[in-house]
Structure formats: C-alpha cells, structure tokens
Amino acid sequence: MEFSWSESQTARFKHICEQVxxxxxxxxxxxxxxxxxxxxxxxxxxxxxxxxxxVHESLGGQGLGWLDTARAMEAFGYACEDAGLPFxxxxxxxxxxxxxxxxxxxxxxxxxxxxxxxxxLVGANAITEEQSGSDVFALxxxxxxxxxxxxxxxxxxxxxNAPIGDVFVTYGTINPKYGFLGVTAFVVDRxxxxxHISEPFYKTGxxxxxxxxxxxxxxxxxxxxxxxxxxxxxxxxxxxMQWERACLPAIFxxxxxxxxxxAVTFAKQRxxxxxxLASFQAISHNIAEMKLRLEAARLLxxxxxxxxxxxxxxxxxxSMAKLAVAECALHIGMEGTQxxxxxxxxxxxxxxxxxxxxxxxxIASGTKNMQLELIAKGxxx
Numbered sequence: 001m002e003f004s005w006s007e008s009q010t011a012r013f014k015h016i017c018e019q020v021x022x023x024x025x026x027x028x029x030x031x032x033x034x035x036x037x038x039x040x041x042x043x044x045x046x047x048x049x050x051x052x053x054x055v056h057e058s059l060g061g062q063g064l065g066w067l068d069t070a071r072a073m074e075a076f077g078y079a080c081e082d083a084g085l086p087f088x089x090x091x092x093x094x095x096x097x098x099x100x101x102x103x104x105x106x107x108x109x110x111x112x113x114x115x116x117x118x119x120x121l122v123g124a125n126a127i128t129e130e131q132s133g134s135d136v137f138a139l140x141x142x143x144x145x146x147x148x149x150x151x152x153x154x155x156x157x158x159x160x161n162a163p164i165g166d167v168f169v170t171y172g173t174i175n176p177k178y179g180f181l182g183v184t185a186f187v188v189d190r191x192x193x194x195x196h197i198s199e200p201f202y203k204t205g206x207x208x209x210x211x212x213x214x215x216x217x218x219x220x221x222x223x224x225x226x227x228x229x230x231x232x233x234x235x236x237x238x239x240x241m242q243w244e245r246a247c248l249p250a251i252f253x254x255x256x257x258x259x260x261x262x263a264v265t266f267a268k269q270r271x272x273x274x275x276x277l278a279s280f281q282a283i284s285h286n287i288a289e290m291k292l293r294l295e296a297a298r299l300l301x302x303x304x305x306x307x308x309x310x311x312x313x314x315x316x317x318x319s320m321a322k323l324a325v326a327e328c329a330l331h332i333g334m335e336g337t338q339x340x341x342x343x344x345x346x347x348x349x350x351x352x353x354x355x356x357x358x359x360x361x362x363i364a365s366g367t368k369n370m371q372l373e374l375i376a377k378g379x380x381x
Contacts, residue, residue, distance in 0.1 A: 009068060013075045019048050020079035033082045033353070034207045036200065039119075039164075045089050046119020050076055053093060054243065055101050059109055060117035066243075066305040070250040077254025083357045084208030086251045087364075091160040091209075092116065094244035096123030096169045100187060103228040103236050108187065112167055124165030126156035126188075126214050127237060141216060143172035143184055148223050150186065152194075152216040160364075162212035163200045166190050169240075170216070171233045183233035187225045194219030205356035245365045246305050246318045249325035252361060253301065256294050256332045259354055263287050263339045277339070286339055290332050297324040316378025323371040329358035 005013070027041050045051050054069045055061025064072065076086040097116045100109055115121040132138045141154025152172050159165070168188045175182040188195055198212040228236050264287060267278035277283050300321040307314035333354035337344040344351035362368065 005071070009071060012068070013071055016048065016050070016072055016075035017079040020076060023048070024080060024085070028080065028082045028085065033084070036164075036210050037082070037085045037088065037208050041085060042088075042122060043119035045085070046117060049117075050086075050089055051093060051119055052097065052113070052117025054247070055093070055097055055113055055117055059101060060114035061097075061101075066246060066309045067302060070247040070301065070305045073247050073250040074254040074257075077251035078258050079254070082208050083251060083255050083353075083361075084206045087206050087248070087357075087361070088122075088161055088209045090244065090248040090251060091125060091364075092123040094247060095125035095240045096167060098243050099169050099185065099227055099236050099240045100167075102239065103185070103232070104187065105224065108225060112187070116167065121166040122161050122164050123167045123169070124159050124161040124214075125240070126159045126162070126168050126170040128156060128158045130155065130157050139171060139173045139183060141170070141172035143174045143186075145174070146220070149220045150184075150223065150226065152186065152188070152219040152221060154216050156214040156216070158211060159214055160209050160211055162197055162214055163210040165197070168195070168214065169227070170214070171237060172216075174230055178231065181231045181234065183237070184230050185227035185233040185236045186221050187227060188216075188219065188221055189225075192219055192221065203360060205353075205358070205360035207356075241365060242308065242315070242318060245322040246301070246308055246314075248365060249301055249322050249361070252325050252329045252358065253294070253298050255354060255357070256290075256297075256329055259332055259336050259351060260287070260290055260294060262351075263290065263336045266340055266343075283339055286335050290335055293328045293331055297321070297328040300324045316375050319366075319371040319374040319378075322365060323368060323375075326358060326362035326368070329361065330355065333358050 023044050024041055027038065031038060049062050050072065052061030053064045053072050057063040073086060073090060077083060080086055097113060100112055112121065116123055129140055131140065141152060144151040154172060156170060168190065169185060170188055171183050171185050173182045174184050190197065194217045196215040196217065200210040200212055203211055267283055267287060268276055270277040304314050304317040304321040307317055333351055336351040336354065340351055
C-alpha cells in the first residue's frame, strides 16, 4: 500500500494554500468570519478551480478524482480561517454540480456547469423537509406530471446557500406508494415562478454559510430539467451523498491541522510557573492525543476515497470516515480549548469556533446515528 502523495499532488496542495492565503484570506479578514461571504470571494473560489474540482474539464471543471478532490478540500480548509466558505463550496460542488454532471442531459450540463465552476452561479441542494429529517425519502413534496412539465408543491428546509442560490437541485415524490423508487430529482432555477426563498436563518456554527428555506408553490419545471429518469431520485441523491460524505469532511482535516499547529505553538511559547506549558505532561499528552485522533480520521477518510476511486461500494467506509472526522473535530476543539485557556474562547478566531463549526458539520450529510446505521448495514445487521 502507498501512503505518500505524489509530487503533483503535493504541489497542488501547496498551490491552493498559497492562493487562498494570497487572494481569499484578505477578503475573509475584512468581512469578518461571522458574516456571510461575498460574491467576490465566491468568484475567486471559481478562479482557483475550487468550485469544479471533480467536474469534467470539458464542462469547466478540473476533472479530479476522489482522492485529489478531497486533498484539495483539505488544503482549502487548512488555508482559509473561515470554514464556512469551503463548506459552502463543497455543498455547491458535491450536492448540486455533481448530480448535474453525472445525471443531467448533455444540454443542461453544458448550460449550467461552466457557470457553476467559474463562480458565476451558486448551487443549493433542497431535499430536507421539516418532517422528514434523516428519513429523506419520506418526502412530502409532491410532483405531478403535466405535459412536458412537472408541477412541484412543498417546502424544503436547512438549505445551505439557499438565500443566494441560483441553481437548486431538489427532490419530490411522484408516486408515494413506491417510496424510494417514487422520488425524482430536478434542477430548478431561482427565478422560476412559484419558487420562494427565505432570508438567511441564524446558526450556531458555520455562520458565514447563508442557510434558508424554499417553498415550491405550483412551481412548473420543464421535463428537460429533470435529472435522470422518473423514480431515479433516490439513486441520484445517494450518489451525491457519497461525494459529499467522502470529500466535504476533508475541509475539517485542514481546519484541525491548523488548530493543532496553533496548540503546539502556544504550548511551546506560553509559560506558566516559569515553565513552558508544553513541559507539563498533561498538556503534551493532550496534544499528542489530538494528533492521534486526527491522523486516524485522515486515514479513514482517504481510504474511503481510494476505495471509491477503485469503483468499490465504500458506503460503510465513507460513513466511518465522516463520523470519525466529525467526532475528531469536536474533540480537538474541546481539548484545544483546554490547552489555550482564555484565548480559546475569544470570538475573534478562537478555538471555540472549531467547536461550533464541528457541531454543524456533524449534522450535515447525516447525523451520527445515520452514519452508524449505514455502518451496521454494511456489517449485515
């Protein structure tokens, strides 16, 4: 087994870090991490290729595989002080752009994806409903065929990027008695009559990500904007979640690496009782355990990506990795707070933000119990 990165992969990681620090970081600092990101930042992400990492080059992307895409996301998370911006980029790429790239007609893909990859368009995934939650296929949004169109009626909640979204991928039920096989996926433009988007709502973490709701009220969508076939929505959503659960958590590998480095530097420089903090075994062991958990989560994540790249069904491995990264982020945030003490809880970039962002990330793409359920199914339970 090979565990090292190639020269080109290492060069790409360093290049992304350098470019994010040079071009995006100053804008993040100027607006403040707890404020929503700007369109200028979004277009810079597009200029750097971060919005189309896994989209084929012919459609405006970079055509990277699972491993390289995840590694690029790790670099983005490492170099950007605001985890919300890469999180929004990942939601846009994996839950919107990739379903379009893999299941839309050629004409629709060519119409939308170049703009999504360069940053002219923002994508938002609208599947969750107030009463469905983790049971995403107990959808109440109805779909009625009407000639060459579909009529959508229903409400969607917890949509990352919704308030600024231009392109929505959404799911509704044509025939409820078919359950999973009754779900169909659509691409809906923001200006479609009958689509109503809310203002952003407040969140505990990832505060720079504008989240909102969508109401579809007799919203007519042309059949040309259907993804895949009728009843294929469940397959399309699961495929998008495989991308999202495998590659989005890599952002938090980068975030944790940066915070671990911060804890190490602080422990070496901070003196208590005339002694460097790092000389106290309780502190050094605390940091050592943070490193242990981070590396274990990283190996799980990249193994899941590697298996996906081989064409394997890596559902269990990806769920294990997603859960491990989320729990590790919470652990590093909490334990790092103990290392840094007072400076950790300041609201201007302190370690407390890692905890808040990790709480939000642990729910996105499926809660802990959902990941455990997928792992259990992989064991035949």
